[in-house]
Amino acid sequence: MFFASDNSGPAHPKVMEALVRANDGYAMPYGADTLMDEVRTRIREIFEAPEAAVYLVATGTAANAIALATLSQPWETVFCTPQAHIHQDECNAPEFFMGGTKLTLVPADHAKMTPASLHAAIAAEESRGVHGPQRGPVSITNVTERGTVYSVAELEALTKVAKEFGLATHLDGARFANALVSLGCTPAEMTWKAGIDAVSFGGTKNGCMGVEAVIFFDPKHAWEFELRRKRGAHLFSKHRYLSAQMLAYLTDDLWxxxxxxxxxxxxxxxxxxxxxxxxxxxxxxxxxxxxxxxxxxxxxxxxxxxxxxxxxxxxxxxxxxxxxxxxxxxxxxxxxxxxxxxxxxxxxx
Incomplete structure (x- = not known):
């Protein structure tokens, strides 16, 4: 009767078996392993995004924080709900990795912001010229931290507001798979087709030992993310153990x-x-x-x-x-x- 959290449960046997197989012999480090090539190809297929930049880190905090740092500038503010994991549960890691970027909390109902509340929050910034924070990316969580799920139409409405102001949108998908099967849509429909620019694609809470993918649908962000990941000490040397988990997770739709x-x-x-x-x-x-x-x-x-x-x-x-x-x-x-x-x-x- 263990309902404390889905990250408290066991890793799936297929994930553990993949780690054992990956442990045989030698592999190139830092993401140059052949398993990572397969992961990159599979994620691009799943998301119908052949040009997407795909990277792995070990924690959801790293995925969110480094992705948002890549999408923002230190003088900007990120828009999120008061319940967002990046606000409540990451010990200011996003602000740390963003180098000064702050968070602006958007009023939410059942942990879901609305287009009206988001529009009002964004419009209220950039009102003090050089003295105040500038508008930065929007971060949406699906599944939310209260167990609710944004529909595809709701995501589209929010990204429309963000794009009205020329802002990027990040999706915190620590429970991406749970939201997806709840909605019955495709990964593409829940992300780039709905206007999402970057995704933290979770594995740890859904049967992996510890791996998260970061996906940028515009590859222009790739090199900056690589530099930020290395500078932030989240580039694994023995990267094949991240790759092995993610590949097993994606194989035969285990996820x-x-x-x-x-x-x-x-x-x-x-x-x-x-x-x-x-x-x-x-x-x-x-x-x-x-x-x-x-x-x-x-x-x-x-x-x-x-x-x-x-x-x-x-x-x-x-x-x-x-x-x-x-x-x-x-x-x-x-x-x-x-x-x-x-x-x-x-x-x-």
Whole structure:
């Protein structure tokens, strides 16, 4: 009953097997390995983008921060929601790698900005001439940090606003595959066809040991990203171990299969919770993340039984057993139906 996070689950056996195979013999370092050539070709095929620049790093923070640094200047500001991972959970790494670029928070509903809120936030900048921050890229997260998903139409509407101001758009896709299978669209439709310029394409949360791809649909950004990745200490010497993971992840659509598994596990959880009258939801779950509330007594039963998840209110020690506390639950690819059902039984009491 481990719902703490999808990055807490195991790597898929096929990924681990690929690492063992990659460990045989010698390979050129720093991304010159033959496996990386296959990764680059496969990602270009998947995204229908034959000219795309494709790179690998080991962490989502590095993917987001270095990609945004490549798209921005130090005197600019990046537009994102208050819930964005780049704002809440990356210890100012984007600002560090961007060398001074700040973040402007765009009001959001269920962690999703709207074209109107984005337009207002962008229009409010560049109002003080040389004294204020200049407009920089827009960063959108899909799946959002509250488990909601932007539709393709919503993405298109946001990138239209960005382009109205001549700004690039970055997609934080740490859970890219979960959003994609939720929408039932193609990778191209969710990215460059919708106006996205760069993507952090996640693998770690979806069955890899630790690898993320950064994709620029305009290859003009390639050399700058390479320099920033090296300068930022995120160019792996034994790069083949990143390449091996990503290649296994993409082979035979494993990445989509794993995302379906985690989304389906979460859907089973949601169906069960919705049948319990005392449970309420903070956001409509669209992928593999759920925020829901129930009594402190129910949370105590779960924790006593060994369930792992975050209590958002962090107040299990209170006195009132009936007080409603919010849970954040994230399903990963390995979550079994039996564990979901046991969790639901404990919520019911």
């Amino acid at each position: 989509l299969d794993l995302a379906r598994r985690s989304n389906n596990a979460n859907a089973r959880l949601v169906r069960g919770l919705k049948q319990i009258e005392s449970v309420h939801f903070l956001h409509e779950p669209d992928a593999n993340i759920t925020f829901a509330g129930w009594s402190r007594a129910g949370h105590r039963r779960l924790h006593d039984a060994g369930a792992a998840y975050y209590v958002w209110d962090d107040n299990l020690a209170g006195d009132d057993p009936d007080e409603v506390l919010t849970a954040r639950m994230v399903a990963d690819w390995s979550m079994s139906e039996a564990n979901v059902d046991r969790f639901l039984d404990l919520v019911r009491g």
